Amino acid sequence: MIPGRGLARRLHDRSRRRRRRAGILMYHCITETDLDPWGICVSPAAFDEQMAVLSAARAGADLGELRDPSSFTATGSKIAVTFDDGYADNLAAALPILERHEIPATVFVIGTAVGRTREFWWDALERAVLGDLELPEELRFPFGTSRTFRIDDHPVDIAETRTWRADLDGPSCDRQQLFRDLWEAIVVLAPEEQDDAVDYLLEWAGHPVDAPAPRPALTADEFADLAAHPLITIGSHTLDHASLTDLDPAAQHRQIARGRDRIRELSGLPVTRFSFPYGRYDATAVDAVRRAGIELACTSRPVAAIADDDPLTLPRLQVLDDDGDTFARKLYDDHRLAVGALSSL
Numbered sequence: 001m002i003p004g005r006g007l008a009r010r011l012h013d014r015s016r017r018r019r020r021r022a023g024i025l026m027y028h029c030i031t032e033t034d035l036d037p038w039g040i041c042v043s044p045a046a047f048d049e050q051m052a053v054l055s056a057a058r059a060g061a062d063l064g065e066l067r068d069p070s071s072f073t074a075t076g077s078k079i080a081v082t083f084d085d086g087y088a089d090n091l092a093a094a095l096p097i098l099e100r101h102e103i104p105a106t107v108f109v110i111g112t113a114v115g116r117t118r119e120f121w122w123d124a125l126e127r128a129v130l131g132d133l134e135l136p137e138e139l140r141f142p143f144g145t146s147r148t149f150r151i152d153d154h155p156v157d158i159a160e161t162r163t164w165r166a167d168l169d170g171p172s173c174d175r176q177q178l179f180r181d182l183w184e185a186i187v188v189l190a191p192e193e194q195d196d197a198v199d200y201l202l203e204w205a206g207h208p209v210d211a212p213a214p215r216p217a218l219t220a221d222e223f224a225d226l227a228a229h230p231l232i233t234i235g236s237h238t239l240d241h242a243s244l245t246d247l248d249p250a251a252q253h254r255q256i257a258r259g260r261d262r263i264r265e266l267s268g269l270p271v272t273r274f275s276f277p278y279g280r281y282d283a284t285a286v287d288a289v290r291r292a293g294i295e296l297a298c299t300s301r302p303v304a305a306i307a308d309d310d311p312l313t314l315p316r317l318q319v320l321d322d323d324g325d326t327f328a329r330k331l332y333d334d335h336r337l338a339v340g341a342l343s344s345l
Helices: 003-014 042-056 063-067 089-101 121-132 155-161 174-186 191-205 220-227 250-268 283-291 324-335
Strands: 019-028 079-085 103-109 136-142 147-150 232-236 271-277 294-296
Touching: 019 324, 042 079, 042 324, 063 079, 063 147, 063 294, 079 089, 089 103, 089 220, 103 271, 121 174, 121 191, 121 250, 136 174, 136 191, 147 174, 174 191, 220 232, 220 250, 232 250, 232 294, 250 283
Parallel strands: 019 079, 079 103, 103 232, 232 271, 271 294
Antiparallel strands: 136 147
């Protein structure tokens, strides 16, 4: 790390608050859950309150509006809603709420997710390692670089892990450390190996491998219904939810181009929007996105977007399971979005 770079980034991000800006919100699942180490689940009740805030502030905007520089304002008056991955609850739970408040949204769908009958590997890993069963004392993990893990598991670890955030908190027990180590090991595997790895882990931990997915992906029919809705624009999220920065340029291009082609084939519509899985990207990935005909691409850098941002690396704000008041306060206090409108609510 270069000394001072972290401080320079913080000062730069702070200065953005004084620029013409807009907000892009990042959601994944709209569902109730008591285990969410990455903070990707928002309950339907909280989502309803959040969309009510946007509606009352007259701030809800389509992501495509950010192609127009005039959409970036001194008050941050436009806020776009996006979803990643392609969970079925985007249709069943989120869409009725979006309809009620007349809020448009972009849904970035993994090409191979549509019709997927098993859970995503990151959800299966969560169930295997952070679930409510006591873990065995040893794990021999034969995927990628083979490793053996020793686990000193305690009942208290299960309870404490219910509120643990893997992206914010350091591991405080073997169970949490194992989750982080396995996540980093699995994210770079080929898609078929990822599924084999989590099946192996589920069986090792004593969980059923073929249980129904707690957070299922969209079926083909559900995808078609979502894509046809006037409030929804479908974008791409690569073919397999690949970690692009761990791929060579040719593989990056295949993931981006084939993911776009798959979503275009399924929807029958042009696909000009994209989001980078895990928020990971580099110059070659951005170039591949550009060559794929993408007009707007989103990262997960947690700041408001400004007019000078590259439209192929737009930042987004991850939304947590907050009530409407907390949601509004974060948008206004932390990011200076919908200034005036939110301060008067």
